[in-house]
Amino acid sequence: MSSQEPLKHVLVTGGAGYIGSHVIYTLQATRRYKVISIDNLHNAHPESLDRVAQLARDSLPPDASEQDKDTAEIDGHTCDLTKRDQIRAVFEKYGKGGIWGVIHIAAYKAVGESTQIPLIYYENNVSATNYLLQVMEEFDCTRMVYSSSATVYGTPPVIPIPETTRLKADSPYGKTKVMSETILEDLCASEPQRWRALSLRYFNPAGAHPSGQIGEDPRGRPGNLLPLLAHMAIGRVKDSKLRVFGNDYPTPDGTCVRDYLHVLDLAKGHLLALDALAPESKVFDNCPADARFKAYNLGRGKGVSVLQIVEAMKKATGYDFEWEIVGRRRGDVPDLTADPALAQKELGFTAPQDLETMCRDLWNWQTKNPWGYGEPEGELAPRAQHVAEKLKRETNGVPVKS
Secondary structure (H helix, E strand, O other), X not given: XXXXXXOEEEEEEOOOOHHHHHHXXXXXXXXXXXXXXXXXXXXXXXXXXXXXXXXXXXXXXXXXXXXXXXXOOOEEEEOOOXXXXXXXXXXXXXXXXXOOEEEEOOOOOOHHHHHHOHHHHHHHHHHHHHHHHHHHHHOOOOEEEEEEEHHHHOOOOOOOEOOOOOOOOOOHHHHHHHHHHHHHHHHHHHOOOOOEEEEEEEOEEEOOOOOOOOOOOOOOOOOOHHHHHHHHHHOOOOOOOEEEEOOOOOOOOOOOEEEEEEHHHHHHHHHHHHHOOOOOOOOOOOOOOOOOEEEEEEOOOOEEEHHHHHHHHHHHHOOOOOEEEEOOOOOOOOEEOEOOHHHHHHHOOOOOOOHHHHHHHHHHHHHHOOOOOOOOOOOOHHHHXXXXXXXXXXXXXXXXXX
């Protein structure tokens, strides 16, 4: 990289988390950005940043410049986005105009949990976004890539779902995303010459970096299906059966259908969106109004049911999952499958990695890190450790049943 092109400082909120760590990996791989991470570590582990930085160092060429080496180091901060003073302290380090843009990923994200503690979700997801934007404005940082969700569509009238679908979230979590998008759009409309923002409506990220060095490690019992299945197979949860919430939905096998994409493909979508915030970008040329705000679906456009996911993980792990049908879960939507055509056309986004690859990379991460970034604990520790050691002893690479 030419020394005449200084690095752009980019702030990633939730940088130590599952998606955040893979986004940072993707940013560092370009050697065009200096990454600042802030995370309150509510559902993340600081070691993930150490591992991401090591991956970046390992990929540097032998003749790497000092600037290239600098891109491999992360400026990490423990910071609570509901505390404006803590956000401000990070921005003050770089001064006005010192941070080029923000990728805002940090949020609580469990649909079921949000129906039980909605006030906490509104504070952490909506108020925190508002505070972050206020501090950004104070420091002349007016570019944001926002981490949204397919849940903003609620129960969509058309599948696959285009971005023109009306926003009608069914859960408090989904509503926090709609509200945050609204705030961003209103802000961009208020000062169209200053503010630019892209909202990325995620479908279902899965998998892990193929090295197995970083991956999804939720604190406590996983709230999402794939990490829960991985924890069951490795022995980290005591459930003998998977509870499947409803089999009477209007889908091919009656279980909910979701659109899964590899987390690294999702991360590349963030890089494309960040580049699209540059002054020379053309993505806002066809905006219907003055506001420089747009939303894009990030998905594969291929729906997969709960039972198909279970079967794919069985193939990847060799673990014979047992499951039982229970009642529907409040807030669940029958089918969330993306129409990703707009992101492909305007951002150049693609998600080529298939479900088999996602499950393989997830299982690789889980077997190399049976306790994620942490240490064995509790009564299940011996079993999980036994499974992990058994898998490590394999010589032919075929998963073994526990």
